[in-house]
Amino acid sequence: MKKSRFEIINPSRFPFFYGYVVMVVGTLGVWASLPGQTVGVSIFTDPVKDAVGLSRDQFSTAYMIGTLMSSFFISAAGRWFDRYGARIVAAASALVLAFSLFLASIAHKLTAGVVSLVTFDHWVIPFTVMVLLFFMFRFSGQGVLTMSSRNMVMKWFERFRGRVNAFSALSISLGFSVAPVIVDKLITSYQWDGAWRIMGVFLLLMTLLIILTFRDNPEKYGLIPDGKKCKEGSKAIESKPLRSFEPSEAFRTRAFWMYALMLSFNSFFITGFTFHVISIFETSGYARSEAVAIFIPIAVVSVATSLIFNFISDWIRLKVLLYIMIAGGLLASFGMGLISSTNGVYMVIAGQGIMGGMFSVLNAVTWPRLFGRKYIGTISGKAMSMIVLASALAPVLFSLSHTRLGNYEYIAIPSVLFVIFVGLASIKANNPRLPA
Structure with missing residues (x-):
């Protein structure tokens, strides 16, 4: 079977079932969405609102509007996933999230630049900047990167889907539990803007990992979900081939x-x-x-x-x-x-x-x-x-x-x-x- 143009790793020649690699890197993909998750954003609330000149209510409202805006576009991202595959969509979302983090790290400068350009100093300017940044965070992180990483894993498993998801869910839960402590240390050591830049660099590295390891369907490489056929008489719910719904x-x-x-x-x-x-x-x-x-x-x-x-x-x-x-x-x-x-x-x-x-x-x-x-x-x-x-x-x-x-x-x-x-x-x- 032919490797695709940008493919370095061929799952069909891997020494063990490649689905387990997908399970690990898909979990890492969800971890990488942290900057777009509420738990990742909330730690930045106090230093960022003060830096851009917003009240707590204004900052929270900006977050709400940005999240609402992102919800209207996530359905389209699901269609992109089906059309272009997990690797392209996940890599693009990680890249957008990295870019939005770099932009967010200069949010105060962007606000000052707009104020000097329009010669109009009002809270609506930093508010609008944060709405757009939160939209990018939530759409690319919480929405697209999370969805594409999780869906990719589910496509590589059927009968073992629940057991694989147990590993992934536990890992994500533990990762998100310790993440606030790590992010807080980054803010303490490098200030809020430095912390966002460091997280942006991590997302760039994650983009490279996604390109190298994310794969969409086992059938494309002559493999089958779970890595082996179902035994006769299996009681698993997914033991029989069933059609996919439009x-x-x-x-x-x-x-x-x-x-x-x-x-x-x-x-x-x-x-x-x-x-x-x-x-x-x-x-x-x-x-x-x-x-x-x-x-x-x-x-x-x-x-x-x-x-x-x-x-x-x-x-x-x-x-x-x-x-x-x-x-x-x-x-x-x-x-x-x-x-x-x-x-x-x-x-x-x-x-x-x-x-x-x-x-x-x-x-x-x-x-x-x-x-x-x-x-x-x-x-x-x-x-x-x-x-x-x-x-x-x-x-x-x-x-x-x-x-x-x-x-x-x-x-x-x-x-x-x-x-x-x-x-x-x-x-x-x-x-x-x-x-x-």
């Missing part, structure tokens, strides 16, 4: 919308809660230290849930996993309504942990399981756009619950109603590739 077919199924809506609710609830966590706990009579400490038990529940259900997801129907996530959503939502009590806090911890763990399972295995691998980019891209949109709206709606209604607990009412709706509507959300 995107238009997928979007007409109840299953697509129910899974996408529940994944989006997870993004909404966790983003809104995290964004306002200090204020939520202080208004409920807890100390700031208690608010920060809540993420440790949530992470423990999330990682345990992710590991267990990723490993067994190869043998369990998706709807069972979906209802476990729905149960977590209900638990977290009711807990939010009782957040001023100890029981409410425990419910939020358990609910968010279950939802977060199941998110890492379902966001990876759902789309190839339900609709096949051929158009996984377009289909998952539409779902990702909904997820990003939900994360953009969450901080504002949580804030309105507090400022207009007087308490964060009121956000529990629409949350509970929404999750109940998804639960009821999902009763008939069957896998369209399997007999009813």
Whole structure:
């Protein structure tokens, strides 16, 4: 089989199944998206807002608008993935993210330059600059690089998809957990602008690694998913070849919308809660230290849930996993309504942990399981756009619950109603590739 023009590594001649290389570099690709993730941006909030001359509210609003804008373009990126493949799309997104980091490192200078050019000094100028930068961060990092890296891994595995995703999800969770400490040290040692430049250099190196190692389909190299054929009598869900759905077919199924809506609710609830966590706990009579400490038990529940259900997801129907996530959503939502009590806090911890763990399972295995691998980019891209949109709206709606209604607990009412709706509507959300 012919190697492509820019191909140095040929998977068909590798000493072992190349899918395991894809698993590792795909995980690294998601790690590299950190500068575009909320956890990677939030550490820069205080020094950057002061440097460009924005208030906390203005800076947060710029982040929200940039995120909203990115959600409208991620579906297109999914189509690019299906058309051009993982390597080209991931490399391009890593390069754009690197470029946006270099631009962000001179955001204060860009603002000053625009002010001198238009001879008009107003907060709207740095606000607009940050909106555009956040759009680039969120679109290239959280959106395209994450989606293309994760989808590539899922295309190389079928029967072992859950077990492979268990490794990837655990690695990503641990990586994102220690990342804030590392980024904070970079800011302390090299200032916020130097930290962004260092991260930009890392993204350039990651772009090179992507070009060298990312590969789109095992069939292109005469290989098959999982590296070997399925044994006769296998009980794995993906043990039989099934057709891939066209995107238009997928979007007409109840299953697509129910899974996408529940994944989006997870993004909404966790983003809104995290964004306002200090204020939520202080208004409920807890100390700031208690608010920060809540993420440790949530992470423990999330990682345990992710590991267990990723490993067994190869043998369990998706709807069972979906209802476990729905149960977590209900638990977290009711807990939010009782957040001023100890029981409410425990419910939020358990609910968010279950939802977060199941998110890492379902966001990876759902789309190839339900609709096949051929158009996984377009289909998952539409779902990702909904997820990003939900994360953009969450901080504002949580804030309105507090400022207009007087308490964060009121956000529990629409949350509970929404999750109940998804639960009821999902009763008939069957896998369209399997007999009813």
